[in-house]
Amino acid sequence: MKVLEFEVRSGGTIRIDLEKCESCETKACVKMCNTPGMGQILELKDDVPALKYTLEEVKRGACTEDLGCELECELHGNKALVITLPLPELDEYLENLSEQPTYLREG
Amino acid sequence: MARLLEYQGKALFKRKGIPIPEGRLVQSVDEAMNVVDELRFPVAVKAQVLSGRRGKAGGILFAEDEDSLSQSVKDLLGKQIQGSPVEGLLIEEKAEIQKELYMAVTADPSTRQPVGIFSPKGGVDIEETAETEPAAVFTTPIDILRGFYYYDAMDLLRQVEGLESREMLTLANLFVRLYQVYREYDCKLAEMNPLALVEQGAMALDARVDIDDDAVSRQTTLDIDLAEEAGERAATLLEIAAATIDENDHRGTVHFVQIDPDASCARTTGKVPVGLDAVGAGTGLTIMDELVPLGYYPINFCDSSGNPVGSKFYRITKVIMSQPQIEGYLFVSCVSSQQLDNAARGLIKAFKELYPRTGGRPNIPCVVVFRGGWDDVAVDLFREHGISDGRWIEVLGRDTTEKESAEIFDALYKEWKKETGGLQ
Numbered sequence: 001m002k003v004l005e006f007e008v009r010s011g012g013t014i015r016i017d018l019e020k021c022e023s024c025e026t027k028a029c030v031k032m033c034n035t036p037g038m039g040q041i042l043e044l045k046d047d048v049p050a051l052k053y054t055l056e057e058v059k060r061g062a063c064t065e066d067l068g069c070e071l072e073c074e075l076h077g078n079k080a081l082v083i084t085l086p087l088p089e090l091d092e093y094l095e096n097l098s099e100q101p102t103y104l105r106e107g
Numbered sequence: 108m109a110r111l112l113e114y115q116g117k118a119l120f121k122r123k124g125i126p127i128p129e130g131r132l133v134q135s136v137d138e139a140m141n142v143v144d145e146l147r148f149p150v151a152v153k154a155q156v157l158s159g160r161r162g163k164a165g166g167i168l169f170a171e172d173e174d175s176l177s178q179s180v181k182d183l184l185g186k187q188i189q190g191s192p193v194e195g196l197l198i199e200e201k202a203e204i205q206k207e208l209y210m211a212v213t214a215d216p217s218t219r220q221p222v223g224i225f226s227p228k229g230g231v232d233i234e235e236t237a238e239t240e241p242a243a244v245f246t247t248p249i250d251i252l253r254g255f256y257y258y259d260a261m262d263l264l265r266q267v268e269g270l271e272s273r274e275m276l277t278l279a280n281l282f283v284r285l286y287q288v289y290r291e292y293d294c295k296l297a298e299m300n301p302l303a304l305v306e307q308g309a310m311a312l313d314a315r316v317d318i319d320d321d322a323v324s325r326q327t328t329l330d331i332d333l334a335e336e337a338g339e340r341a342a343t344l345l346e347i348a349a350a351t352i353d354e355n356d357h358r359g360t361v362h363f364v365q366i367d368p369d370a371s372c373a374r375t376t377g378k379v380p381v382g383l384d385a386v387g388a389g390t391g392l393t394i395m396d397e398l399v400p401l402g403y404y405p406i407n408f409c410d411s412s413g414n415p416v417g418s419k420f421y422r423i424t425k426v427i428m429s430q431p432q433i434e435g436y437l438f439v440s441c442v443s444s445q446q447l448d449n450a451a452r453g454l455i456k457a458f459k460e461l462y463p464r465t466g467g468r469p470n471i472p473c474v475v476v477f478r479g480g481w482d483d484v485a486v487d488l489f490r491e492h493g494i495s496d497g498r499w500i501e502v503l504g505r506d507t508t509e510k511e512s513a514e515i516f517d518a519l520y521k522e523w524k525k526e527t528g529g530l531q
Binding site: 008009010011012037061064065066067068070071075083085087089090092093094096097099100101102103105106 | 344345347348351352355356358416417418419421422425426428429430431432433434446448449452453455456461462469470471481488491492530531
């Protein structure tokens with residue numbers, strides 16, 4: 001399985017399933033990343049997304065974590081890109097809650 | 108500001124050679140009985156909470172023997188002192204006090220440098236003394252680059268009437284050590300109140316140490332949970348979670364405080380608890396001012412600044428929405444230079460994750476107002492992702508005032524309540 005996975009500054013990962021990208025007609029993630037004001041870290045290599053920087057540089061902050069790549073891929077691409085941004089302390093808080101948060105309830 | 112409990116502050120004093128009473132921290136009657144052989148009666152049993160005026164609130168008891176110690180521990184453990192639960196007790200040998208004094212080093216915002224403070228009137232609130240007896244409070248500015256030396260302390264203490272030479276020498280020595288605590292541990296305040304003169308010299312009977320928030324990450328030996336300043340109570344788990352968002356990433360900040368963590372204040376005043384995220388603290392306060400008269404009570408305050416990255420908005424939105432009491436949510440930006448499309452993407456990602464069945468459309472009334480840089484893109488993103496079509500969300504742009512935002516939320520809430528009956 002061809003995957004591009006890299007870590008980001010805030011603690012999290014971006015994972016791109018390159019097999020899905022091969023059949024993607026829009027390459028929306030790369031276009032969005034190279035829009036003015038965005039991170040400018042992705043480029044196309046062999047018709048799939050690749051990093052312009054080293055993994056260390058990306059982790060140090062080259063990736064601006066604007067989330068544009070994921071949302072664009074979801075809307076206009078092949079849903080190949082997943083950004084995981086953990087917050088373990090929030091998970092711990094939620095585990096200890098006696099009442100469900102409102103988003104889990106019927107409203 | 109991270110405030111340390113008394114026993115933690117005293118541990119720092121001890122590291123710098125400031126005498127403190129012999130004492131032990133306990134969390135149960137059994138633990139108290141186990142340390143009883145290591146201490147001499149009478150002892151003081153002191154609730155370890157962050158709130159001030161602990162003594163007046165019944166948080167300090169004295170025990171003459173094992174039976175009264177056991178009873179004191181039972182009486183205090185689990186008690187609420189000004190809203191803070193007592194989870195630990197400091198048992199200390201009771202000092203034979205000859206005189207109670209006050210000594211502190213703190214940051215003086217008006218001169219932007221540390222200041223040493225001394226008063227022969229210890230054991231009481233220093234602000235109160237400064238007001239009622241200003242002549243009893245002695246201060247000296249401290250040049251942080253030059254430092255604070257024994258003779259600087261002596262210069263201050265010589266102004267105080269009634270101190271004997273021997274006492275002055277002891278106190279000057281302690282003053283320098285207190286300054287060392289202040290500097291080495293990046294304090295905003297290092298305070299001994301009371302500082303007691305006793306037969307053997309002087310000792311700190313109480314310790315109040317506040318660490319500068321911005322320095323907490325480098326004070327690794329202190330084991331402090333980083334969180335926004337929350338007054339005289341310990342940080343909540345949710346505040347601790349929120350504070351980790353900025354911990355390793357300085358690209359913009361998000362500040363989150365729970366004003367009313369269990370929504371008890373909102374409910375007792377008959378108001379509806381809501382979650383709030385503001386871009387700009389001034390806007391946050393203004394929208395609160397508009398919401399409260401309409402019957403809504405933001406149970407948290409949150410402000411982002413410095414153009415945070417989208418991932419910070421994603422995380423803080425999840426934090427705010429995790430408050431189980433909220434019956435509504437508002438995101439309101441000031442007319443900001445922030446790149447608001449990043450904020451929008453953070454919110455959209457969070458909403459889609461929290462409401463997967465509806466594609467991110469919330470089940471409680473939400474008003475989202477984008478005003479500032481890229482605000483048109485932000486509004487379009489919500490429409491493009493289909494969230495604006497949700498029944499219970501209004502996404503608004505630059506022309507919306509805070510007053511209008513609150514009124515639109517009010518109308519939406521009333522409609523939601525009427526139609527759904529509220530949350531089940």
